[in-house]
Amino acid sequence: MNIFVLIKQVPDQGSKAGVNADGTIDRAKAKRMLNPFDRFALEAALSTKRRYGGIVTAITMGPPPAVEILYEAIAHGVDGAILLSDRRLAASDTLATAYALSQTVRWAGAFDLVFCGLQTTDGDTAQVGPQLAERLKVPQITYCESFEIIEGHIQASRVIEGGTQTVKSPLPAVVTVANSAERLAYKTLRGAQRVQQLQRDEEARKQVIRTVTLDDIEAVPDRCGLKGSPTIVAATEKVGEIGGSCIIYQGRSIEGLVQDALVAIPRELVQA
């Protein structure tokens, strides 16, 4: 099986990201991390390989530091990686992103399965996976929680309101993985060892992590980046900081603690 997993580097939620004058996130200032939703996609890809064999390639689009999450994916056990990096991709919305990624997947070759995270923590649109499937003209299974490959088909359990739905689709297909799916297993010793070998050996690194531009993947520049993005960020508003203080009552009987808490809670809140 040829398996692709699409992952993204996002600003670390634990650090404070700045906001640019035009309302977009100032990514240069923020600490970076692998999009938490993509961890489930990565696990789905790696478990497909464990169960059915095959080769897993991680694909990301982003500025050069995005290679960090490709190393992370290699530490978890993916076989190869592709970094699509091009200044002309800056400020892409989901339409432009899905287009550029679809060109990358085409460039990378025939596939059986493409796994995506449900959404990202920076954009939160959950649109790129479905758009990608449309552009690749293959079936899509969204909100996938668990799946099996049976005779060239994928049979998947999807999370839907109030329950789950079982669907079956021929391969190739695009699957977006729900965050209630299997959590990503810890990185492996061999993966960690391989990352360091690649960091030392430039030739080997070029073989395993391929960096491509819009020209390589034959994407039309006008359909990428700001030019190819009809979405306009009109304004970004700060809605206040999460804060406040917390008092922990301890060291007494439950009854005593409740008494203490009741005394401390403002009267109007108790009555409400």
Place this chain on the structure above:
Amino acid sequence: MQPALRYDLLLVGASTSNLTLAHRLLDLAKASGQKLSIALLEKSPQFGAHIVSGAISDPHVIAKLFPDYLTNGFPIEAEVTNSHLSILGAKEKWDLPHGIVPIGLRKEGQCILTLSQVIRWMAERLQAKALEIPNVQLDVFLGFAAHSILFEGDRVVGVKASATGDDNEDNLYAEYTCFGDKGFLSRDLLDRFELRANPQLWSVGVKEVWQTDVDYQGVIWHTLGYPILDGTFSGGFVYGLANKRICVGLVISLDSKDPNLNPQQRLQHFKAHPWLQELLKNGKLVKYGAATIPEGGYYSLPTKFAVEGAMLLGDAIGVLDAASLSGVDKSMETGYVAAGLLHDAFAKQNFVGLAGAYQKAVMEGFVGQALHTSKDFRRAFLENDRLLGEYLPAVCRSADKGHPWLGSLSFGLSKPFQRVTESIHALSLILGKSGGGLPPASYTSCRENIVPDFAPAPVAVMAPAKPETIYSRSDAVFYAAPRYHEGNKHIEEFDPKVCQNCITTYERLGKTTPCIADCTAEVHRIDIGAGVRTHGMSLENCIQCRTCEIVCPQTNLRVNPTYEGSGPDFFGL
């Protein structure tokens, strides 16, 4: 199947000892061209995240390793300009005149270090250095703990370092393994080969770093007395760091009779002292952490420092000198000495005699000499519990009355002959001038010293402290920032019945169990279900000091290393 993961040398723990070893070994291999593959395992996700120390250190080994340490970016908080040894009464602080401070505690000219920063700097430097030496391959496994030691017969052949269930993926093999840990794994080696002549005497240190209004850089205080005047071996410290920060800490010996030491709360009492309240004025807590400290010294040293295929370094041996409160330089020296011997052994492909040569080199060098000189330091207090139980409180009381000397005098005059003889004897032990006439000391383990119904003398109540300077244990945990992976279960409780009996025993005495009281991070608790009181644990709070294992009266707990990079974040301590 892929070939096994195999290295020449495996370093367990990015500790001061192992990092010194690695730096020195790389320097030697660079000069000699000796081919070497090295794996460095560190259980925390970032270098320095699982290390807490004072730390004041004589930089002599640092200078040996990095002759340009003053200019190459080696992180030093300050050079000590004023070093005080102070007696704390409930209200007053009395700085001992410099002339009567034991030489080991005169720290002027030494370095104040934030050890977590030192570790990170040394580890990053090491990785960069390795890249420049073509005959050396260094692989760093950050976020990988050694789970257990692998043996072939009695020979150490590596460690298990992951839990996928496939031995070929989980085991790291090495020609030679170095344990620079604080006991998580090295204790298993000591137990298996019965290398302990005497149990280790452990202390627990709790420490906070504060941002302050005033700059105290370079000024340090070591304190005796308040808030612990019940005979427990303990002491406080305050070090002035760079950038208007200070660290405040308290070290309490776990061989105390008191089953309820409450180290974190005692640190709050310490901070309530008027002198510290002044230092902390308008301050802000930055970080909290805790660690156990091997303080037994000479008599707690293992009978052998190495076994076939592996050696112990630093805290794994227990080279800290309690008399001069110095361990960092000694720990580094074990690594420095080991590097030279290992380099030669790899060059000759002959490890025979390495164990003996290593132990000899450590014991005949300054480490062995310092430990030998102060070998009876702890013994002085163990033999004569009046020193800390009566004499120190008397001095503290008179310090509060403004005439500290009178305290010693009145204590001495109450039974002049006995007191003078006693004091001379104790002083000779403390200062390492007892000569060779004494038989070797024999320690009992910390847990055996606990007296369940011990009733400590009440400590004088302080003027109320500013509430913003005082933190409950559950609040303090946030400042140690522990994070755990799903399914973590790193503390083993062997027999729940044993814990239930222990809970009952201490409840009858109106106390709680040592694991609950002495925990530095709100882990242990009592659960009540169907009328039965059982022992429960909030493992997500644990900051991995290992105190509970050491004080558990029934040896019913074991703290294992955590996996997947879990644990506290001590960076900055």
